[in-house]
Amino acid sequence: MKQPRRPRLGRRGVFALLILGLPVLVACASVTGSTGWAPPAQVPGREGEVIIRNSDDRISVIDIESASEEWTFPDDEKLFPGLIDEIDADAFYAPPVFLPGGDEFVIGSEEDGIIYAVRTDSTSARLIFDTDDRLIAGLVGDGTTIYAATAENGVFAIDTESPETASWSYDGIGGEVWGTPGLAQTQTHGQLLIVPSMNGVIYALRTNSSSAGNRLVWRFQTGASVASSVVTLDGVAYFGSFDRNFYAVDVESGDTVWTAKGNGWFWGNPHIAGDTIYMADLSGRVQALDRATGTAIWLAAYEADDEVRAQPLLVDDETLLIVDQGGNVHVLDPATGGLRWTTATPIDDDVLADPVVVSGRVLVNNDDGDLFEVLLDDETVAPLFPPAASAVTEIEE
């Protein structure tokens, strides 16, 4: 009896198999890319309007009352014709900075490092400066001057009224800059820009020096990378490091005021309220420290379910909000650190952006760019934009 011939893989078959297998291979090999974690920001003078990171490569102005999108940047072809072809906006890590008057904000994206000024009435956008580098750290505004610290090329001071050429630049930063620098006024050196760096060094730069050689005032060495932002208050700079220490440094001298030990890397920004500093580390541990001495007021008796990158948020005297990476929202007692409640259902997708309060409402942006509202009375989280399917149906009816 003749045996049926076994089908064999010919040259075309091999070719087809490889072509089909290639996307799978590439998908398996994909490396975690940039998505950004810019938190929502209220538009000055416009009640209920917020600017959110809507997806990896665009920002939107949202009316939170009607949960509707007003306009987007840079891909709105009517408002910004051709701009989307010029900007390779890949990820936004920091909120926009509003220029004096509040009619215009500046923002830069990670991939191309181009800084744009956009009018809030959406009539125009203008190029401010091209850093020609990755821009992860947030911009720092000082009147009409903007300070930009890039991943590799250093620090730029840009006058937004005569843009495109930096007023000054400093290329002596030894590592990438991921955390937003802080501004501080000193008696001896005038105004200083305190720049954190991933090489573990904090650099204090004079902003008003006319000579480049005189720019650096002091350096402060930590044990590992510093990715958190520098918060300055009353002559002290506060920041956390990957060496699991939280530092308070005197901005005048660059000397240590105090250090506090954490349980994991410090990445999120501290929240300072009066004499208390609230901070969380990537292990999920939350602490409250005395701002003057660094001694622990309390150490939360629990740890968040997941890593905490987002900044703790003191909503009122009774509510300290912690959002972990898994989207779980925890509310603590600010006085004792005791857990009041945790949302039963976490926010869909990762949460890395800081929560904010806008018009009395607590907003959280997730990794996908969706906006959620934390309903404190209900102890739940509700999608705000895009609105939930049920809400859309109601509106249509």
Added chain:
Amino acid sequence: MIDFIWSDILVNPMTNALLVLSNVFFDNFGLGIIVFTIFIRAVTYPLTLRQLRSTRALQEMQPRLQELQKKYKDPKRRQEEMMKLYKEVGFNPLGCAVPFLVQIPVWIALFQVIRATVGTSPEAMLKLSDRLYDWSFISEAVPLNSQFLFLNLGTSSIPLALMVGVATFYQQKFSPRAPSRDERSASMARTMLWMMPLLFGWFTLTVPSGLGLYWLVTSFFSILTTYLYNGRPRLYRRWFISMDSLPIVPKGSNSAKVPAVVSGDKSSSSDDSAATKGDSDSAKSEPPRRRRRRRRRRTPAGVGPEGTSHDARET
């Protein structure tokens, strides 16, 4: 349980080891990847060796298997005879597959480790932080220096893609394979010879150079392993550019050692088997240089200048 084994026993220790190596080797992530890949491949070398031995044994049996296939049309009977032959020469059909299968998880883990560490975005760093041990010198090792020679290990590179393509081409050429018995198989082998380099070259173009560097080192290691195991083949300039794989003469292979195919139900005599085994063992115990000389002497006159194997000539 699976997640624990995968993460806590394989991927996380390997990730931390890679970071330590990068730190030790002058804070150079590229050197870290090279040393780490070689180390892992060296650790799994005994398994690779077993696989190579089985492949060679299969090569040596090819003429006899072909004869059995011609002789027995009934698949069941043919299978029985093949199993007898395997038993006779002491070949385990799983000998090729098992070492390969055991190595696969390690290779995938190695690939994942490098994938996790080459990311230069803050999100990649966040993910990496989850895998790192609570040791200060590991915290100090990040972020990894992504510059290595002319490469930024976090982005793709065209020169590296070309190098991976060329290395894969020669890896394919060096790979031991049974001589093709029909035109279709030969055609497929030739297709693979140029398709695989194109595939991996293009693949390298779409991923960060750190992964491309891993592929490059892996290809070099495979070429070296095959070279060391099979001895130095006689190479001619035209072989380097031809689309033919190098038919490798297995060490100590000789037609005299391959027992004659027995017809019908008869199997080869136990004496024959013993003699074969003895021969093989004595060949193994000899120093490689002497074995090579002996192989040359035994190779019959008329063997092609490209080192065509005795098996291939039989066809």
